[in-house]
Amino acid sequence: MIIQLSGHHLTKKFKQQTILSDVNLSLASGEIYGLLGPSGSGKTTLVKILLGLEKCDQGKVELFNQKPSISSFRHLGYMAQSDALYEELTAYENLDFFGSIQGLRKKERKQRIEEVAEIVHLRNDLSKKVLQYSGGMKRRLSLACALIHKPKLYLLDEPTVGLDPLLRQSIWKLFQKLKEDEATLIVTTHVMDEVNRCDRVGLLKDGKILATGSPADLLKTYQVDSIEDIFLKGVSH
Amino acid sequence: MQNILALTNRISRQFIRDKRTLALLIVAPILILTLVWVVFGAKTDEPKLAVVGDSKLPMVKQFTLQDIKSLNLKQAKSELKNQEIDAYIEIKEPLSVHLEGSDPPTNQRALKKIQDTLGQAQNQGQQKLSIHYLYGNKDMKMFDSFGPVLLGLFVFFFIFLLSGVSFLRERTTGTLDRLMASPIKNIEIILGYLSGFGLFAMIQSIILTFYSIYVLQMNIEGSIFYVLLTIFILSLSALTLGMLLSTFARNELQIVQFIPIVIVPQIFFSGLFKLDNLPLWGQIIGKFTPLYYAADALKDIMIRGAQFSDWWGDLALLLGFSLLFIILHMVTLRSYRKA
Structure with a gap:
């Protein structure tokens, strides 16, 4: 099992408030790790620290078993909570731009744009400006931008928020498919029914990881009917 | 790249x-x-002036020659108040200039014109000053x-x-x-x-x-x-x-x-x-x-x-x-x- 991403003793304070305290996690290749927690629990901060977009006060992050470097970002697919798209541009132009920033050559880009547009069902809307997109379409385009360069590791912050159940289904099917292609995914969510689709979940509350494990194991260990109950119980290890 | x-x-x-x-x-x-x-x-306007004094005096003539109208004191005062003129000069001893005064550049232009006219009256026959610009010109x-x-x-x-x-x-x-x-x-x-x-x-x-x-x-x-x-x-x-x-x-x-x-x-x-x-x-x-x-x-x-x-x-x-x-x-x- 190859460790793709790991965080050791990550601690982050903002003024007096502790946002993350001593968080440890590691992701093996080919797994979907669900980061679960109520809003304000520090999920986004954790993802940003793992990406190197925010500094932690203590602890260290290793990306593909080394210190994060510019060249290792080549294998990262990041999708933020905000859609992070250029609204004046068409969907095609957005994909084209992020594709070239990721180092794809022109021919390759063209081909990949077609492929990812197909995957997120936006093929017929590629020439529309993002301004004219609905919220759900923007979300899917944002995901497509993270997919364009076939990364090995995905960090997806609430990828399915605002999508209808049908689309959510198809997106989770896509995650399964990425996983089969040996990709590693870390997905934050606060939707409980998505938890069961993850290989492992980490429960984050008040900046601490309450528990980690496969959904089935967690239910067994804590003797609860649903993962939510672990939060309600507020148990620690 | x-x-x-x-x-x-x-x-x-x-x-x-x-x-x-x-x-x-x-x-x-x-x-x-x-x-x-x-x-x-825009080109700046000529200041609107008036001269007050006996029209037979040579100095008053000097002004009227420059197309400056001659008024009596009462008219001049009321026109100045109504902003019909920018200034008037009263020809008496000593000479006195009355300005409308609310706009500094206009004041300056009016004073300059009065001085120029007075200067012409005094220096008649004398050499004219010749002015040279190192940069720019008088039309700038x-x-x-x-x-x-x-x-x-x-x-x-x-x-x-x-x-x-x-x-x-x-x-x-x-x-x-x-x-x-x-x-x-x-x-x-x-x-x-x-x-x-x-x-x-x-x-x-x-x-x-x-x-x-x-x-x-x-x-x-x-x-x-x-x-x-x-x-x-x-x-x-x-x-x-x-x-x-x-x-x-x-x-x-x-x-x-x-x-x-x-x-x-x-x-x-x-x-x-x-x-x-x-x-x-x-x-x-x-x-x-x-x-x-x-x-x-x-x-x-x-x-x-x-x-x-x-x-x-x-x-x-x-x-x-x-x-x-x-x-x-x-x-x-x-x-x-x-x-």
Whole structure:
């Protein structure tokens, strides 16, 4: 099992408030790790620290078993909570731009744009400006931008928020498919029914990881009917 | 290189799509320059004068010969009050001049005309003073003297505003995060912005300069190419400063809040007003503003027709400002992401 991403003793304070305290996690290749927690629990901060977009006060992050470097970002697919798209541009132009920033050559880009547009069902809307997109379409385009360069590791912050159940289904099917292609995914969510689709979940509350494990194991260990109950119980290890 | 090109390409596309921003960049400065030209470029009126005194006196005749009307004291007083005339001179011992007084430039013009007329009366037959201009000429209007400064100011202001807001948007929409999570170097982001915006800054410089010189007939002694070069280099400093300061703003309004702090002081120290009489600290502040050097170079080129050797130092300093802003921006981006 190859460790793709790991965080050791990550601690982050903002003024007096502790946002993350001593968080440890590691992701093996080919797994979907669900980061679960109520809003304000520090999920986004954790993802940003793992990406190197925010500094932690203590602890260290290793990306593909080394210190994060510019060249290792080549294998990262990041999708933020905000859609992070250029609204004046068409969907095609957005994909084209992020594709070239990721180092794809022109021919390759063209081909990949077609492929990812197909995957997120936006093929017929590629020439529309993002301004004219609905919220759900923007979300899917944002995901497509993270997919364009076939990364090995995905960090997806609430990828399915605002999508209808049908689309959510198809997106989770896509995650399964990425996983089969040996990709590693870390997905934050606060939707409980998505938890069961993850290989492992980490429960984050008040900046601490309450528990980690496969959904089935967690239910067994804590003797609860649903993962939510672990939060309600507020148990620690 | 591919990264820089991709950014340039993207920024150009965004510009072309956003018609209002394009208009802000080009139409707005043209409009303001034209308005300033209308207000300050028009030929100044002759002051409206009257003379009060016995029409048989030679001195009164001297005035009426100059098409200055002769009134009695009561009429003169009431016309002055109703602003029909700007001043009247009462021919008595000693001579007394009464001015309307609410507008200093008009006062000066009225006084000058009266003095000229009196001078002619006294110096009849004597030699005429001959006046020579080292730079400029007697037909130079106010607009010609501060036009070059205004040209620089508008370029600086609009480029600063636009680059600040677009880089800020990059952060607030989260696209900067996406860039930061991809293998693009910080310097490539800055250079991409420089080349994307630089392209439009160049178009703006060309249009504004040609408009000022050929349509508004702004005085130009030196080469147009030098004017363009100066304005373009000035716009680079506005570009880099806007990007740098956008990292300290959380939203568009906070960018606007930089205007009174960053732009307005530069206007005062840019040479629009004479700086020689300022206290030392004021003169020193002026030396820290990019616009000061641009205005200095532009006045050298446009009014004095100076050669490259006279103003290259100004341009070098402007480039130095840009470099400083880029380095500071790199430092702030570094705290955001290493590498």
